[in-house]
Amino acid sequence: MLTEPEEIQQCFQKMEAALKNTKRLIVLTHDNPDPDAVSSAVTLAYLVNSKFKIPTAVKYSGIVGRAENRAMIRVLGLRVTPLKDSDFKRGVNFAVVDMQPGTGNNSLPKRQKAVIIIDHHPLRKTTKADFVDIRIDYGATATILTEYLLESGLEISSTLATALSYGISSETQDLGREAGEKDIQAYLALFPKSNKKLLASIEHPKLSRDYFITLNRALHHSFIYKNAIASSLGEIENPDFVAFIADFMLKVERINWSMCIGRTPEKIIVSVRTTNTKGDAGNFLRRLIGKKGTAGGHGMVGGGQIICETMEHELCTHIEEQLIRDFLIKLGYREPGDMTPLLTTEPIHT
Structure with missing residues (x-):
């Protein structure tokens, strides 16, 4: 069952109060946004623009790397553009979705306060805004925005329905990962309104040669120890490949991490x-990275980063090797032996 209409209406009232001095709003995603972030952002922009008559734009930093994510923006014609220095000017306020400030995975400056924060990751002690809606029992931020949209009284276009349904399905791996009843109900409400042909073209896009080159590198630089696998991609141009490969390698039999x-x-x-x-x-990943960087996530998914632009190549390599060893140690293997290459016929440590 979806959230009660009275609760959603209270959220609208609080959101309107948070926006009372806003002349223009930018909805910011995390860097290198995924479908959950993009669909949530364009939906919030539509709600604010239509319901509160405030000009709103969706922005991101980094790149939209995965073919599915680029296809989603292209075939649905979503208005999502890179963040620029000129966006930070007087009279412009910021809302953030699918992330929280200070996590290291977004480009909201420390000096810039967000007026709205909507997310499904665990609430951080430093997270503050005029309107905060954090729901850690939801599998996707897009589910929260779907509830807003359904209760808004606004028209739900096929474009928004398609974007949100793909945002939910991709974030929860077709409702199989961390999806609760709210996610399922939201998806079922959206699916009849979505464009099935466009949805198929998003889910099955043409893939660049770079995809296969990186996949080849991952296959040749993945190593197994008991129920764990670690992959090292080296230098990459597309940061999205890191999360993709982490997901992909869970398909290896007997692998749990x-x-x-x-x-x-x-x-x-x-x-992770x-x-x-x-x-x-x-x-798990926050403890693994420690003070070397920042990390976050939820039950079955973790992401983090360590700033390395001033480090020598050898130091970066040492940190990466240590992360892999500590990964195994934190899984309970106090003195892990040599890992077995994925592409080998040798027996795997069991």
């Missing part, structure tokens, strides 16, 4: 995935 590491000129990026519903991957 997966970690992938990749490096951009600025950051070492780390993703688990099939354990009580794995608490976000906190």
Whole structure:
């Protein structure tokens, strides 16, 4: 059952109060946004623009890397543009979705306060805004925005329904990962209104050669120890591949934990995935990275980063190797032996 209409209307009232001095709003996603973030952002922009008559734009930093994510924006014609320095000017306020300020995965400056925060990740002690809606029992932020949209009285276009339904399904892996009853009900409410042909073209896009090159590298640089697999991509141009490979490697038989590491000129990026519903991957990765960087996530999904732009190559490599060893140690293997290459016929440690 979805949230009671009275609760949603109270949220609208609080949101309107939070926006009372806002002349223009920018809805900001986390860096390198995924479908959950994009669909949530465009829906919030539509609600604010239509319900409160405030001009609103959706912005992001980084890149939209995965083919599915680019296809979603392209085929649905979503108005999502890169954040610029000129966006930070007087009279412009910020809302953030699918993330919280200070997590290291977004480009909201410390000096810039968000007036609205909507997210499904665990509430951070530093998270403050005029309107905050954090629901950690939801599998996707898009589910929260779907509830708003259904109760808004506004027209639900096929474009928004398609974006939100894909946002929910991709974030929850077709309702199979951390999806609760609210996510299922939201998806079922959206699906009849969504464009099935466009949805199929988003889910099955053409793939670039870079995709296969990176996948080849991942396959040749993935190593298994008992129920864990670790992949090292080295230097990458597309940060989205780190999370993709972490997800992909969970498909290996007998594997319950997966970690992938990749490096951009600025950051070492780390993703952790688990099939354990009580794995608490976000906190697991936060403890793994420690003070070296920042991390977050939720039950079965974790993401983090370590700033490395001033480090020598050898130091970055050492940190990555240590992360993989600590990954195994924190899984309970106090003195892990050599890991077995994924692409080998040798027996795996059991």
